[in-house]
Amino acid sequence: MISIGIVGYGNLAKGVECAIRQNPDMCLKAVFTRRDPASVKILTPDVPVCPLQDAQNWQGKIDVMILCGGSATDLPAMTPEFAKSFHVIDSFDTHANIPAHFAAVDTAAKESGHIALISLGWDPGLFSVNRLYASAILPQGKDYTFWGKGVSQGHSDAVRRIPGVVDCRQYTIPVADAMDRVRRGENPQLTTREKHTRYCYVVAEDGADKAAIENAIKTMPNYFADYDTTVEFITMEQMRAEHSGLPHGGSVIRSGSTGWNGENNQTIEYKLTLDSNPQFTASVLVACVRAAMRMYSRGITGCQTIFDIAPADLSLMSKEELLKTML
């Protein structure tokens, strides 16, 4: 049995808790929180919720810490710090800062002789590994990543900061025609606007200037200005009834050519359709716990990514079973 600790208890952490329950070779030992532990009620019976600063006392009792903090401020400090005492898993997803995060975690994990797996989930994560497979197999080709239909938490938060806005749910929607062109192997050049549209459901304060809110959203640089955005005002009741979930998904498509003169088109598509983005991300993290322990048992320490995981290490099945039933 692999003993797991969870750091944090937001949506991702709750997903991790649920995923551990689906894997018979793992068990949850404790949840660590910055909040008052008495105020945090978890789902698993008889598992303690502990103050974050007590985590060090669990050395020897917990094999792997799954760090469920945010990428902006939590994980850059937390992952290297925890890697001094435990094997660690995170979902660090600020693409541009991955090399720096990798370096910091690698130093800490190598010094302490632990293994750390970072930037797991679906993007970065499964989408990344599919980009890698596809580009290695079709060297003459072009990659496209489409996201959605799904809720972007960052964009929803940005709208919530506009004066007069009570709540917002922002959906990122891939442009069907653009995806079809890519799938047909046309290898089109697509602008940001041509790939995705954005749809905002907004609850406004009573008496708020809705035209001003709509304009503030549509002209917001980085978040909305480069997209065709639709704003729809709804009531709080509608928001609760129709937009309480966190669905997401998307497709990584590579279209390439083979043959002596590149005469044949070949298309690889990897597509996710997720009712719950945080629970799916959590399921990837938990499967990678098993891989981390197997890699560590073969003497591997330091920082690793999904690119370094041999797929067999993710599975509960033995190599013999895999050959018989999966290959």
Added chain:
Amino acid sequence: MISIGIVGYGNLAKGVECAIRQNPDMCLKAVFTRRDPASVKILTPDVPVCPLQDAQNWQGKIDVMILCGGSATDLPAMTPEFAKSFHVIDSFDTHANIPAHFAAVDTAAKESGHIALISLGWDPGLFSVNRLYASAILPQGKDYTFWGKGVSQGHSDAVRRIPGVVDCRQYTIPVADAMDRVRRGENPQLTTREKHTRYCYVVAEDGADKAAIENAIKTMPNYFADYDTTVEFITMEQMRAEHSGLPHGGSVIRSGSTGWNGENNQTIEYKLTLDSNPQFTASVLVACVRAAMRMYSRGITGCQTIFDIAPADLSLMSKEELLKTML
């Protein structure tokens, strides 16, 4: 540079030859054939075509032999034999016999200190590895594999053996409604007939009994009896004009549930749309050559499969580049 030899020169081997040209770290050294070498004209300039029995003389000059024989009789003997003298790659695809083939190749490769990668391609191969990832990430779920639309060479050959048939091209077609049900997360129980239909384009001899041919096809056990099959008679000119390619593809779909009570559905789909089945299969084999050499350089010998390949080993990029551009 990795030096490669190709054994055989059919459609798959020609695809391998084309794929090597797309990879700047590999070069083709020789093609080996059972036929009269003078009768075999290859595409690559200044590369010799040699008799199969001369292959042993190329030890030290060729790193990896890509074995392009058939799974029925060629590869079971050829792969273990060549593994005594070279690193080897094959596309052995008789699913039921993979464990026995693995054992024979493993013994030979371990004794001689070589690495062997078997059963590469897309099914077995990329489809297998996607079944593995998806089942590890969504332990509570169900896998579906759909093939097509594409030409099945085995089924085309079976029809050609019917008296009165001059030529046949058999297309395997997935049932769109069944795929949609799977994609929606319904987890249906599907019979063979409900998953795929078969469509045969047949050129008959002048004066042949077409009704008898159609009946012979539709009632043929294993190949057609369990499917809804359509037979269309065409002319040899139509066959040449419209059915000269070898397109194929398909989808591996896993639909699973997450959440404390399995309340959320999550669907992973991996889809291939291939203009040329043999060229794509060849592209997988060639990408795996690179992985084989990297694994061997770390001391790994014996028989391995796509399950054992860390994705990073497939890529021409360094780990640093992968972190920066792919993750």
